[in-house]
Amino acid sequence: MEYHIKVNSPLIFAPMEGVTDHHFRKMILTEYPSWDYIYTDFLRLSTNQNYKPSFILKFFGIDQYDLTDKYCQKVILQILSTPKSTSAYNILQIADLGFQWIDLNLGCPSKQVVSHKGGSYLLSNLKELEHILTTIRKNFQGYFSVKMRTGYKNSENFKDLLHLIEDCGVDLITLHARTQTELYRGKANWEMIKQASKQSNIPIIGNGDIQTLEQLRQFNTPATCQGVMVGRGAIRRPWLAQQWYDNKKFSLAQENTLRVAFMHKILETYDFLDSTARLKKMKKLTHYLFDSHESIKKSQLLRSNTLREFMQEAEIVKPQFKD
Ligand SMILES: Cc1cc2nc3c(=O)[nH]c(=O)nc-3n(C[C@H](O)[C@H](O)[C@H](O)COP(=O)(O)O)c2cc1C
Incomplete structure:
Protein backbone atom coordinates (compact mmCIF):
# COMPACT_ATOMS: atom_id res chain seq x y z
CA MET A 1 0.00 0.00 0.00
CA ASP A 246 -19.97 18.57 7.57
CA ASN A 247 -20.21 22.37 7.63
CA LYS A 248 -22.36 22.08 10.71
CA LYS A 249 -22.85 24.52 13.56
CA PHE A 250 -23.67 23.27 17.05
CA SER A 251 -25.67 25.12 19.70
CA LEU A 252 -24.11 25.69 23.12
CA ALA A 253 -26.38 23.01 24.57
CA GLN A 254 -25.24 20.50 21.94
CA GLU A 255 -21.63 21.40 22.63
CA ASN A 256 -22.10 20.82 26.35
CA THR A 257 -23.48 17.35 25.65
CA LEU A 258 -20.56 16.60 23.32
CA ARG A 259 -18.09 17.86 25.91
CA VAL A 260 -19.49 15.65 28.67
CA ALA A 261 -19.27 12.66 26.31
CA PHE A 262 -15.65 13.58 25.54
CA MET A 263 -14.84 13.80 29.25
CA HIS A 264 -16.24 10.31 29.75
CA LYS A 265 -14.12 9.09 26.84
CA ILE A 266 -11.02 10.55 28.47
CA LEU A 267 -11.85 8.78 31.72
CA GLU A 268 -12.39 5.49 29.87
CA THR A 269 -9.09 5.96 28.04
CA TYR A 270 -7.21 6.21 31.31
CA ASP A 271 -9.16 3.61 33.25
CA PHE A 272 -5.88 1.82 33.97
CA LEU A 273 -5.01 4.73 36.32
CA ASP A 274 -6.39 4.98 39.84
CA SER A 275 -9.09 7.56 40.55
CA THR A 276 -6.66 10.05 42.15
CA ALA A 277 -4.49 10.05 39.03
CA ARG A 278 -7.55 10.36 36.78
CA LEU A 279 -8.87 13.29 38.82
CA LYS A 280 -5.47 14.95 38.47
CA LYS A 281 -5.56 14.42 34.71
CA MET A 282 -9.07 15.84 34.40
CA LYS A 283 -8.12 18.87 36.48
CA LYS A 284 -5.10 19.44 34.25
CA LEU A 285 -7.34 19.31 31.17
CA THR A 286 -10.00 21.55 32.71
CA HIS A 287 -8.09 24.62 31.61
CA TYR A 288 -8.51 23.55 27.96
CA LEU A 289 -11.95 21.94 28.12
CA PHE A 290 -13.88 25.14 28.73
CA ASP A 291 -14.15 28.45 26.92
CA SER A 292 -12.63 31.51 28.57
CA HIS A 293 -16.04 32.85 29.66
CA GLU A 294 -16.60 29.67 31.69
CA SER A 295 -14.06 30.52 34.40
CA ILE A 296 -16.57 30.01 37.25
CA LYS A 297 -17.17 26.49 36.07
CA LYS A 298 -13.44 25.85 35.87
CA SER A 299 -12.78 27.00 39.41
CA GLN A 300 -15.66 24.86 40.72
CA LEU A 301 -14.26 21.81 38.98
CA LEU A 302 -10.77 22.46 40.27
CA ARG A 303 -12.12 22.40 43.83
CA SER A 304 -13.51 18.86 43.43
CA ASN A 305 -12.11 16.33 45.86
CA THR A 306 -13.21 13.20 44.05
CA LEU A 307 -13.70 12.11 40.49
CA ARG A 308 -17.43 11.62 41.14
CA GLU A 309 -17.72 15.22 42.40
CA PHE A 310 -15.79 16.46 39.39
CA MET A 311 -17.98 14.65 36.86
CA GLN A 312 -21.21 15.61 38.64
CA GLU A 313 -20.13 19.23 38.50
CA ALA A 314 -19.11 18.88 34.82
CA GLU A 315 -22.41 17.31 33.82
CA ILE A 316 -24.59 20.07 35.12
CA VAL A 317 -22.99 22.60 32.84
CA LYS A 318 -25.68 24.92 31.55
CA PRO A 319 -25.25 27.18 28.56
CA GLN A 320 -24.53 30.67 29.85
CA PHE A 321 -25.84 32.42 26.79
CA LYS A 322 -29.05 31.91 24.86
CA ASP A 323 -28.57 29.76 21.74
C1 LIG B 1 0.35 21.77 26.89
C2 LIG B 1 0.98 22.01 25.55
C3 LIG B 1 1.98 21.15 25.11
C4 LIG B 1 2.57 21.36 23.85
N1 LIG B 1 3.51 20.45 23.40
C5 LIG B 1 4.01 20.59 22.14
C6 LIG B 1 4.88 19.61 21.57
O1 LIG B 1 5.19 18.57 22.17
N2 LIG B 1 5.34 19.83 20.32
C7 LIG B 1 5.01 20.94 19.60
O2 LIG B 1 5.45 21.11 18.47
N3 LIG B 1 4.16 21.87 20.10
C8 LIG B 1 3.65 21.71 21.32
N4 LIG B 1 2.75 22.63 21.79
C9 LIG B 1 2.30 23.74 20.92
C10 LIG B 1 1.02 23.36 20.18
O3 LIG B 1 1.22 22.26 19.33
C11 LIG B 1 0.50 24.56 19.34
O4 LIG B 1 1.49 24.91 18.41
C12 LIG B 1 0.16 25.77 20.22
O5 LIG B 1 -0.61 25.40 21.34
C13 LIG B 1 -0.61 26.84 19.42
O6 LIG B 1 -1.77 26.29 18.86
P1 LIG B 1 -3.23 26.45 19.54
O7 LIG B 1 -3.46 27.92 19.75
O8 LIG B 1 -4.16 25.86 18.51
O9 LIG B 1 -3.19 25.72 20.83
C14 LIG B 1 2.18 22.45 23.04
C15 LIG B 1 1.18 23.33 23.52
C16 LIG B 1 0.57 23.11 24.73
C17 LIG B 1 -0.52 24.06 25.19
Whole structure:
Protein backbone atom coordinates (compact mmCIF):
# COMPACT_ATOMS: atom_id res chain seq x y z
CA MET A 1 0.00 0.00 0.00
CA GLU A 2 1.37 3.37 -0.98
CA TYR A 3 1.67 6.09 1.62
CA HIS A 4 -0.57 8.95 0.68
CA ILE A 5 -0.01 12.34 2.22
CA LYS A 6 -3.06 14.49 2.10
CA VAL A 7 -1.60 17.93 1.76
CA ASN A 8 -4.75 19.34 0.27
CA SER A 9 -5.94 21.40 3.24
CA PRO A 10 -5.47 18.84 6.00
CA LEU A 11 -6.83 19.45 9.47
CA ILE A 12 -4.25 18.40 12.01
CA PHE A 13 -4.57 17.75 15.74
CA ALA A 14 -1.57 19.48 17.32
CA PRO A 15 1.08 17.84 19.47
CA MET A 16 0.69 18.71 23.14
CA GLU A 17 3.18 17.25 25.55
CA GLY A 18 1.48 15.89 28.64
CA VAL A 19 -1.83 15.52 26.78
CA THR A 20 -1.47 13.80 23.40
CA ASP A 21 0.19 10.58 24.54
CA HIS A 22 -0.53 7.41 22.57
CA HIS A 23 -3.60 6.53 24.64
CA PHE A 24 -5.08 9.95 23.94
CA ARG A 25 -4.16 9.82 20.22
CA LYS A 26 -5.86 6.46 19.75
CA MET A 27 -9.00 7.72 21.44
CA ILE A 28 -9.06 10.86 19.27
CA LEU A 29 -8.62 8.91 16.03
CA THR A 30 -11.34 6.44 17.04
CA GLU A 31 -13.90 8.91 18.38
CA TYR A 32 -13.13 11.89 16.13
CA PRO A 33 -11.81 10.32 12.91
CA SER A 34 -12.32 13.47 10.83
CA TRP A 35 -8.90 14.76 11.87
CA ASP A 36 -6.61 14.08 8.92
CA TYR A 37 -3.50 13.78 11.08
CA ILE A 38 -2.35 13.98 14.66
CA TYR A 39 1.26 14.66 15.69
CA THR A 40 2.91 12.89 18.58
CA ASP A 41 4.31 15.09 21.28
CA PHE A 42 8.08 15.31 20.88
CA LEU A 43 10.48 12.42 21.12
CA ARG A 44 13.75 13.88 22.38
CA LEU A 45 16.61 12.40 20.37
CA SER A 46 19.31 11.23 22.70
CA THR A 47 22.92 12.33 22.54
CA ASN A 48 24.26 8.92 23.50
CA GLN A 49 22.09 7.16 20.91
CA ASN A 50 20.74 4.67 23.38
CA TYR A 51 17.08 4.28 22.40
CA LYS A 52 15.96 0.78 21.71
CA PRO A 53 13.75 0.50 18.59
CA SER A 54 11.01 -0.91 20.84
CA PHE A 55 11.12 2.29 22.94
CA ILE A 56 10.56 4.48 19.87
CA LEU A 57 7.70 2.31 18.63
CA LYS A 58 6.10 2.25 22.07
CA PHE A 59 6.36 6.04 22.32
CA PHE A 60 4.63 6.23 18.95
CA GLY A 61 1.97 3.79 20.16
CA ILE A 62 2.59 0.61 18.17
CA ASP A 63 4.59 -2.63 18.25
CA GLN A 64 5.56 -2.46 14.62
CA TYR A 65 5.26 0.23 11.97
CA ASP A 66 2.72 -0.95 9.43
CA LEU A 67 1.65 1.18 6.49
CA THR A 68 -1.67 -0.59 6.17
CA ASP A 69 -2.52 0.33 9.75
CA LYS A 70 -4.83 3.37 9.94
CA TYR A 71 -3.05 4.61 13.05
CA CYS A 72 0.33 4.65 11.25
CA GLN A 73 -1.23 6.48 8.30
CA LYS A 74 -2.54 9.28 10.48
CA VAL A 75 0.03 9.77 13.21
CA ILE A 76 3.17 11.82 12.62
CA LEU A 77 6.24 11.23 14.77
CA GLN A 78 7.65 14.51 16.08
CA ILE A 79 11.27 14.64 17.14
CA LEU A 80 13.15 17.20 19.18
CA SER A 81 16.78 17.39 18.27
CA THR A 82 19.78 19.53 19.09
CA PRO A 83 23.06 20.02 17.20
CA LYS A 84 24.61 17.44 19.54
CA SER A 85 21.90 14.82 19.32
CA THR A 86 21.32 14.97 15.56
CA SER A 87 23.29 12.17 14.01
CA ALA A 88 22.96 10.00 10.93
CA TYR A 89 22.70 7.05 13.35
CA ASN A 90 19.68 8.51 15.18
CA ILE A 91 17.86 9.46 12.00
CA LEU A 92 18.58 6.16 10.24
CA GLN A 93 17.26 4.30 13.25
CA ILE A 94 13.91 6.04 12.80
CA ALA A 95 13.98 5.64 9.02
CA ASP A 96 14.77 1.92 9.33
CA LEU A 97 11.75 1.38 11.56
CA GLY A 98 9.60 2.37 8.57
CA PHE A 99 8.32 5.82 9.56
CA GLN A 100 7.02 7.63 6.49
CA TRP A 101 6.62 11.13 7.89
CA ILE A 102 8.61 12.78 10.65
CA ASP A 103 8.35 16.28 12.01
CA LEU A 104 11.11 18.32 13.65
CA ASN A 105 10.15 20.53 16.58
CA LEU A 106 11.42 24.10 16.03
CA GLY A 107 8.84 25.71 18.27
CA CYS A 108 9.20 24.55 21.86
CA PRO A 109 9.82 27.70 23.93
CA SER A 110 10.67 26.02 27.25
CA LYS A 111 13.78 27.27 29.04
CA GLN A 112 15.09 23.76 29.54
CA VAL A 113 14.74 22.88 25.84
CA VAL A 114 16.23 26.12 24.50
CA SER A 115 19.14 25.96 26.96
CA HIS A 116 20.11 22.68 25.27
CA LYS A 117 19.85 24.35 21.85
CA GLY A 118 16.63 22.60 20.90
CA GLY A 119 13.13 23.68 19.81
CA SER A 120 12.71 27.37 19.08
CA TYR A 121 16.37 28.14 19.96
CA LEU A 122 17.30 26.78 16.54
CA LEU A 123 15.40 29.64 14.88
CA SER A 124 18.13 31.94 16.20
CA ASN A 125 21.06 30.03 14.74
CA LEU A 126 20.78 29.33 11.03
CA LYS A 127 24.09 27.49 10.86
CA GLU A 128 23.16 24.95 13.51
CA LEU A 129 19.67 24.68 12.04
CA GLU A 130 21.13 23.96 8.60
CA HIS A 131 23.30 21.19 10.05
CA ILE A 132 20.27 19.52 11.64
CA LEU A 133 18.02 19.89 8.59
CA THR A 134 20.61 18.53 6.17
CA THR A 135 21.48 15.60 8.46
CA ILE A 136 17.82 14.64 8.65
CA ARG A 137 17.24 15.18 4.93
CA LYS A 138 20.27 13.08 3.92
CA ASN A 139 19.27 10.16 6.08
CA PHE A 140 15.49 10.17 5.85
CA GLN A 141 13.84 9.61 2.47
CA GLY A 142 10.23 9.99 3.68
CA TYR A 143 8.11 13.09 4.16
CA PHE A 144 9.90 15.60 6.37
CA SER A 145 8.16 18.57 7.99
CA VAL A 146 9.06 21.14 10.61
CA LYS A 147 6.86 22.84 13.17
CA MET A 148 8.17 26.31 13.87
CA ARG A 149 7.41 29.69 15.37
CA THR A 150 7.89 33.00 13.54
CA GLY A 151 11.24 33.54 15.23
CA TYR A 152 13.15 33.38 18.48
CA LYS A 153 13.36 36.79 20.18
CA ASN A 154 11.75 38.50 17.18
CA SER A 155 10.81 37.74 13.58
CA GLU A 156 13.60 39.65 11.86
CA ASN A 157 15.08 36.56 10.21
CA PHE A 158 11.72 35.02 9.31
CA LYS A 159 12.21 35.20 5.54
CA ASP A 160 15.75 33.77 5.80
CA LEU A 161 14.40 30.93 7.93
CA LEU A 162 11.75 30.08 5.36
CA HIS A 163 14.35 30.09 2.56
CA LEU A 164 16.76 27.92 4.51
CA ILE A 165 14.12 25.40 5.49
CA GLU A 166 12.90 25.09 1.93
CA ASP A 167 16.45 24.92 0.50
CA CYS A 168 17.30 22.10 2.89
CA GLY A 169 14.57 19.96 1.34
CA VAL A 170 11.86 20.17 4.00
CA ASP A 171 8.48 19.13 2.54
CA LEU A 172 6.04 21.09 4.71
CA ILE A 173 6.04 23.74 7.44
CA THR A 174 3.58 24.14 10.28
CA LEU A 175 3.76 27.69 11.53
CA HIS A 176 2.64 28.64 15.02
CA ALA A 177 2.54 32.37 14.44
CA ARG A 178 4.26 33.61 17.59
CA THR A 179 7.90 34.07 18.56
CA GLN A 180 9.57 32.13 21.36
CA THR A 181 9.46 35.24 23.56
CA GLU A 182 5.71 35.56 23.08
CA LEU A 183 5.17 32.04 24.43
CA TYR A 184 1.34 31.78 24.26
CA ARG A 185 0.63 35.47 24.93
CA GLY A 186 -1.21 37.88 22.69
CA LYS A 187 -2.72 36.76 19.42
CA ALA A 188 -1.15 34.48 16.81
CA ASN A 189 -0.14 36.54 13.79
CA TRP A 190 -2.12 35.03 10.92
CA GLU A 191 -0.87 37.77 8.60
CA MET A 192 2.58 36.16 8.86
CA ILE A 193 1.09 32.79 8.00
CA LYS A 194 -0.41 34.37 4.89
CA GLN A 195 2.93 35.95 3.97
CA ALA A 196 4.75 32.64 4.46
CA SER A 197 2.27 30.87 2.17
CA LYS A 198 2.84 33.48 -0.51
CA GLN A 199 6.60 33.26 -0.19
CA SER A 200 7.03 29.47 0.07
CA ASN A 201 6.95 26.79 -2.54
CA ILE A 202 6.11 24.19 0.09
CA PRO A 203 2.79 23.88 1.95
CA ILE A 204 2.29 26.04 5.03
CA ILE A 205 -0.02 24.75 7.74
CA GLY A 206 -1.30 27.62 9.87
CA ASN A 207 -1.50 27.28 13.64
CA GLY A 208 -2.51 29.46 16.55
CA ASP A 209 -5.65 30.29 18.52
CA ILE A 210 -8.25 28.47 16.41
CA GLN A 211 -11.09 27.57 18.74
CA THR A 212 -14.28 27.62 16.69
CA LEU A 213 -15.80 26.71 13.34
CA GLU A 214 -16.09 30.42 12.53
CA GLN A 215 -12.34 30.87 13.04
CA LEU A 216 -11.62 27.83 10.90
CA ARG A 217 -13.78 29.31 8.16
CA GLN A 218 -11.91 32.60 8.47
CA PHE A 219 -8.40 31.16 8.32
CA ASN A 220 -8.54 27.82 6.53
CA THR A 221 -8.65 29.34 3.08
CA PRO A 222 -6.24 28.79 0.16
CA ALA A 223 -5.36 32.50 0.31
CA THR A 224 -4.06 32.07 3.87
CA CYS A 225 -2.52 28.60 4.17
CA GLN A 226 -2.62 25.05 2.86
CA GLY A 227 -4.15 23.53 5.98
CA VAL A 228 -4.67 24.18 9.66
CA MET A 229 -3.39 22.67 12.89
CA VAL A 230 -5.46 23.06 16.05
CA GLY A 231 -4.12 22.54 19.56
CA ARG A 232 -5.90 23.85 22.64
CA GLY A 233 -9.07 24.41 20.60
CA ALA A 234 -9.04 20.75 19.59
CA ILE A 235 -9.13 19.72 23.24
CA ARG A 236 -11.99 22.16 23.77
CA ARG A 237 -13.77 20.95 20.63
CA PRO A 238 -12.41 17.62 19.37
CA TRP A 239 -15.46 17.51 17.08
CA LEU A 240 -14.21 20.60 15.22
CA ALA A 241 -12.79 18.67 12.23
CA GLN A 242 -16.08 16.88 11.73
CA GLN A 243 -17.93 20.18 11.99
CA TRP A 244 -15.66 21.56 9.29
CA TYR A 245 -16.20 18.69 6.89
CA ASP A 246 -19.97 18.57 7.57
CA ASN A 247 -20.21 22.37 7.63
CA LYS A 248 -22.36 22.08 10.71
CA LYS A 249 -22.85 24.52 13.56
CA PHE A 250 -23.67 23.27 17.05
CA SER A 251 -25.67 25.12 19.70
CA LEU A 252 -24.11 25.69 23.12
CA ALA A 253 -26.38 23.01 24.57
CA GLN A 254 -25.24 20.50 21.94
CA GLU A 255 -21.63 21.40 22.63
CA ASN A 256 -22.10 20.82 26.35
CA THR A 257 -23.48 17.35 25.65
CA LEU A 258 -20.56 16.60 23.32
CA ARG A 259 -18.09 17.86 25.91
CA VAL A 260 -19.49 15.65 28.67
CA ALA A 261 -19.27 12.66 26.31
CA PHE A 262 -15.65 13.58 25.54
CA MET A 263 -14.84 13.80 29.25
CA HIS A 264 -16.24 10.31 29.75
CA LYS A 265 -14.12 9.09 26.84
CA ILE A 266 -11.02 10.55 28.47
CA LEU A 267 -11.85 8.78 31.72
CA GLU A 268 -12.39 5.49 29.87
CA THR A 269 -9.09 5.96 28.04
CA TYR A 270 -7.21 6.21 31.31
CA ASP A 271 -9.16 3.61 33.25
CA PHE A 272 -5.88 1.82 33.97
CA LEU A 273 -5.01 4.73 36.32
CA ASP A 274 -6.39 4.98 39.84
CA SER A 275 -9.09 7.56 40.55
CA THR A 276 -6.66 10.05 42.15
CA ALA A 277 -4.49 10.05 39.03
CA ARG A 278 -7.55 10.36 36.78
CA LEU A 279 -8.87 13.29 38.82
CA LYS A 280 -5.47 14.95 38.47
CA LYS A 281 -5.56 14.42 34.71
CA MET A 282 -9.07 15.84 34.40
CA LYS A 283 -8.12 18.87 36.48
CA LYS A 284 -5.10 19.44 34.25
CA LEU A 285 -7.34 19.31 31.17
CA THR A 286 -10.00 21.55 32.71
CA HIS A 287 -8.09 24.62 31.61
CA TYR A 288 -8.51 23.55 27.96
CA LEU A 289 -11.95 21.94 28.12
CA PHE A 290 -13.88 25.14 28.73
CA ASP A 291 -14.15 28.45 26.92
CA SER A 292 -12.63 31.51 28.57
CA HIS A 293 -16.04 32.85 29.66
CA GLU A 294 -16.60 29.67 31.69
CA SER A 295 -14.06 30.52 34.40
CA ILE A 296 -16.57 30.01 37.25
CA LYS A 297 -17.17 26.49 36.07
CA LYS A 298 -13.44 25.85 35.87
CA SER A 299 -12.78 27.00 39.41
CA GLN A 300 -15.66 24.86 40.72
CA LEU A 301 -14.26 21.81 38.98
CA LEU A 302 -10.77 22.46 40.27
CA ARG A 303 -12.12 22.40 43.83
CA SER A 304 -13.51 18.86 43.43
CA ASN A 305 -12.11 16.33 45.86
CA THR A 306 -13.21 13.20 44.05
CA LEU A 307 -13.70 12.11 40.49
CA ARG A 308 -17.43 11.62 41.14
CA GLU A 309 -17.72 15.22 42.40
CA PHE A 310 -15.79 16.46 39.39
CA MET A 311 -17.98 14.65 36.86
CA GLN A 312 -21.21 15.61 38.64
CA GLU A 313 -20.13 19.23 38.50
CA ALA A 314 -19.11 18.88 34.82
CA GLU A 315 -22.41 17.31 33.82
CA ILE A 316 -24.59 20.07 35.12
CA VAL A 317 -22.99 22.60 32.84
CA LYS A 318 -25.68 24.92 31.55
CA PRO A 319 -25.25 27.18 28.56
CA GLN A 320 -24.53 30.67 29.85
CA PHE A 321 -25.84 32.42 26.79
CA LYS A 322 -29.05 31.91 24.86
CA ASP A 323 -28.57 29.76 21.74
C1 LIG B 1 0.35 21.77 26.89
C2 LIG B 1 0.98 22.01 25.55
C3 LIG B 1 1.98 21.15 25.11
C4 LIG B 1 2.57 21.36 23.85
N1 LIG B 1 3.51 20.45 23.40
C5 LIG B 1 4.01 20.59 22.14
C6 LIG B 1 4.88 19.61 21.57
O1 LIG B 1 5.19 18.57 22.17
N2 LIG B 1 5.34 19.83 20.32
C7 LIG B 1 5.01 20.94 19.60
O2 LIG B 1 5.45 21.11 18.47
N3 LIG B 1 4.16 21.87 20.10
C8 LIG B 1 3.65 21.71 21.32
N4 LIG B 1 2.75 22.63 21.79
C9 LIG B 1 2.30 23.74 20.92
C10 LIG B 1 1.02 23.36 20.18
O3 LIG B 1 1.22 22.26 19.33
C11 LIG B 1 0.50 24.56 19.34
O4 LIG B 1 1.49 24.91 18.41
C12 LIG B 1 0.16 25.77 20.22
O5 LIG B 1 -0.61 25.40 21.34
C13 LIG B 1 -0.61 26.84 19.42
O6 LIG B 1 -1.77 26.29 18.86
P1 LIG B 1 -3.23 26.45 19.54
O7 LIG B 1 -3.46 27.92 19.75
O8 LIG B 1 -4.16 25.86 18.51
O9 LIG B 1 -3.19 25.72 20.83
C14 LIG B 1 2.18 22.45 23.04
C15 LIG B 1 1.18 23.33 23.52
C16 LIG B 1 0.57 23.11 24.73
C17 LIG B 1 -0.52 24.06 25.19
